[in-house]
Amino acid sequence: MSDGIIIISESLERRDPVQDLPDLIQDFNSDLQWESKTSESPRSQLWSVGVVVGASQGDISTVVDVPLGIPWASFLRWFALVRIWTPWLAPRHGKDRLELDRDAILLSFLSPQGKHMVLLGISGLGNLVTVFRSDQRGAVSIRVRSDEEVPSSATVLVATSEDFECALGAVMYHARSMIVLNKQMTSEYEQEVxxxxxxxxxxxxxxxxxxxxxxxxxxxxxxxxxxxxxxxxxxxxxxxxxxxxxxxxxxxxxxxxxxxxxxxxxxxxxxxxxxxxxxxxxxxxxxxxxxxxxxxxxxxxxxxxxxxxxxxxxxxxxxxxxxxxxxxxxxxxxxxxxxxxxxxxxxxxxxxxxxxxxxxxxxxxxxxxxxxxxxxxxxxxxxxxxxxxxxxxxxxxxxxxxxxxxxxxxxxxxxxxxxxxxxxxxxxxxxxxxxNSDDFFPEVPASHPWHVWTNAHNSVFTQYLNVLPDWDMFQTVHDYSGFHAAARCVSGGPIYITDVPGEHNMDLINQMTGVTPRGKTIIFRPSVVGKTIDCYVGYHDDSLLKVGAYHGRSGTGTSIMGVFNVSNRSLTEIIPLSRFPGVEANGIYVIRGQLTGLLTQPVKPSSVASFITVSLGVRGYDIFCAYPVSVFKSMQKGQIYLANLGLTGKMTGCAAILNSTFHAVTEKRMFLDTTLKALGVLGVYISSLPDLTIEDHFLATIQGQPIPPHTVRKANETVVEIDIETAWKEMGLESGWSNEVELKLYFSR
CATH class of the missing domain: 3.20.20.70 (Aldolase class I)
Known part of the structure; x- marks a missing residue:
């Protein structure tokens, strides 16, 4: 990368004095009407800015361009989502000068003090479209198109915070409230309800x-x-x-x-x-x-x-x-x-x-x-x-x-x-x-890293919409097939293929899917949609694209990070556990690379050891999952660390987990009680595994019945694997009313 920037933040314990919006935007347009709003997002300030626009003239829209000013007076980085062309959004990035080549609906600016300012133009209230442009000075300009028959006022929302997601949440939550309040007054809303x-x-x-x-x-x-x-x-x-x-x-x-x-x-x-x-x-x-x-x-x-x-x-x-x-x-x-x-x-x-x-x-x-x-x-x-x-x-x-x-x-x-x-x-x-983006173009090589990049950045915005972002179809026999497959798995959206009949990569399809007890083929979709965790990093900055997602309940679920090389050369980065979405500061985790199967020791986000080194060649990718660790004490072995790894061999096999709990039965015996949405091979991390044998210390049951011993094995020194799919078939089990698999794994401490 080019030279980086170190931001030394002031203590978050000391709150800054409440400031007015004109104090935060240099050359703020005094003709604009603004007011402070109560933010629904924590640790953020929110303002609403009104832009007056005249009525349309006959069959011709009225368009106004109104200067706003320069956020923070100066900034280190900016990020925008622009209208790449009429139907689609795409990201834009820059450093200390705003230069937009397309109309933007969302802007964010990073101040020299590490604070974020997010601007959102509201459209769809009446017949107004509100977007942003940049002027010759690099300042923000507001463009409004009105199809209304009477003079109207367009709205721009502005929020600031020490945290980007808090500032973004502030403008999105308030925009949602505005739209809902407006729609509730229409007969169409009542018909939908x-x-x-x-x-x-x-x-x-x-x-x-x-x-x-x-x-x-x-x-x-x-x-x-x-x-x-x-x-x-x-x-x-x-x-x-x-x-x-x-x-x-x-x-x-x-x-x-x-x-x-x-x-x-x-x-x-x-x-x-x-x-x-x-x-x-x-x-x-x-x-x-x-x-x-x-x-x-x-x-x-x-x-x-x-x-x-x-x-x-x-x-x-x-x-x-x-x-x-x-x-x-x-x-x-x-x-x-x-x-x-x-x-x-x-x-x-x-x-x-x-x-x-x-x-x-x-x-x-x-x-x-x-x-x-x-x-x-x-x-x-x-x-x-x-x-x-x-x-x-x-x-x-x-x-x-x-x-x-x-x-x-x-x-x-x-x-x-x-x-x-x-x-x-x-x-x-x-x-x-x-x-969520423009199409998958199988015959355009340069489009494939850009496609994944664009979806990851568009999801920063679309995560707040009442939609499930769809990253489009792809083909499993293609130079970028694994790249696209991994992206779809961490997207949190649907997966559908468009293979030429007879041209299929079955290994890749099996990494994305599993079969339920009723024989249905399903995907493993994280419960929180994937999005970039580096909104200010540009496409040409020679940095790995890191897409963060999450599956499960807060604090007990699995954090997911898909890593993609969108550059035209090999890249290496060191990624701290603290950057994984949803990890808790005092939690303990093991991190596993889904492609390599390599697993870290149990670590805390604050630990010096909680860093992973990622090296990827051109078109390279991997998915890393941070699994929460349960800790139990043993009289003979001290602390024992345990984690449910979900279905191994699947790109997002953690999303197969519906429920998972470790229990201590006696001082010497424990068991894992877990429910899965599909058949496959379950991986369980057990730190004391080197001292145990499968024959003497393990018993597994499915739906309450003991499974064949040969379907349980040691994958390595710390992971035991249970081949649930093979056991299910050999035992001749039927799903009955349930479409889930209940497994209990009993083992010695």
């Missing part, structure tokens, strides 16, 4: 979130046919790739193919393309479900407005529903031909359109949707169209998807400011999967 109470069927979220999925997009490409889909699923089964969810992606629809390229194509009718699916969508879904019982969910792709250019103006849908014509601007990136006219269902019929479309899908056996191209509404040139239709479509889609598919929907290309705040921030419905 009513639907949740009376129409949405409760179900285990894990049935959708935690199954292994397969998407046809990169695997089969466009111009789908029934034959391609069925053959692909058959091939997966032949290679023992047992998926739970199937996503039939773009191009199954009946499309008019007018104009040049897919962005000019319109959607004709609900039914699948007649030539490619001659017996209809229902027939295809029936064939898939009847032949492959492990597939519990079948979802289809569609654009929020129908297809990439909306509705075909002369098709059956346009005949059944009232439509309107809107004009799109060209895309800011990739020279995509997005511009021009598109036909969409008019405001009066949007709710009926969605209800009837989803009824059709349900009748075909479809029970989930991936709703893409949501950003398209933000490309419209008409202020009136955005004002009339954006919230209308978002409300109609949310309500229809809840009624017909419960939680089984994926929101995609939806990282526009209005959608992020208006639809994804309020906590009044179950969380849905939401794509």
């Amino acid at each position: 009513s639907a949740l109470k009376s129409e949405v069927n409760p179900e285990w979220y894990e049935n959708w979130y935690d199954g292994l999925g397969f998407c046809t997009w990169n695997a089969l490409g466009q111009r789908l046919t029934e034959e391609k889909v069925v053959r692909a699923i058959d091939t997966l089964a032949e290679h023992n790739v047992n998926i739970t969810s199937l996503i039939i992606d773009d191009n199954w629809q009946d499309i008019d193919y007018r104009g040049e390229g897919q962005f000019q194509y319109g959607w004709n009718d609900f039914e699948a393309e007649p030539k490619a699916f001659p017996d209809g969508l229902k027939s295809t879904v029936s064939k898939v479900r009847s032949k492959h019982k492990t597939i519990q969910h079948v979802a289809v792709w569609h654009a929020l407005l129908g297809y990439w250019a909306g509705i075909s103006p002369n098709g059956p849908i346009a005949q059944r529903y009232k439509t309107t014509e809107v004009i799109r601007e060209d895309a800011e990136r990739r020279h995509l031909p997005l511009g021009g006219k598109m036909t969409v269902v008019a405001k009066e019929d949007v709710e009926r359109f969605y209800d009837e479309f989803y009824r059709f899908l349900s009748s075909c056996g479809i029970d989930g949707v991936k709703t893409d191209a949501q950003f398209m509404m933000d490309t419209w040139t008409s202020s009136r169209a955005r004002r009339d239709l954006i919230h209308t479509y978002l409300d109609a889609w949310t309500l229809a998807s809840l009624r017909h598919f419960s939680i089984k929907s994926i929101s995609c290309m939806s990282q526009t400011p209005q959608i992020l705040f208006y639809s994804q921030l309020p906590p009044n419905r179950p969380a849905v999967l939401c794509r």
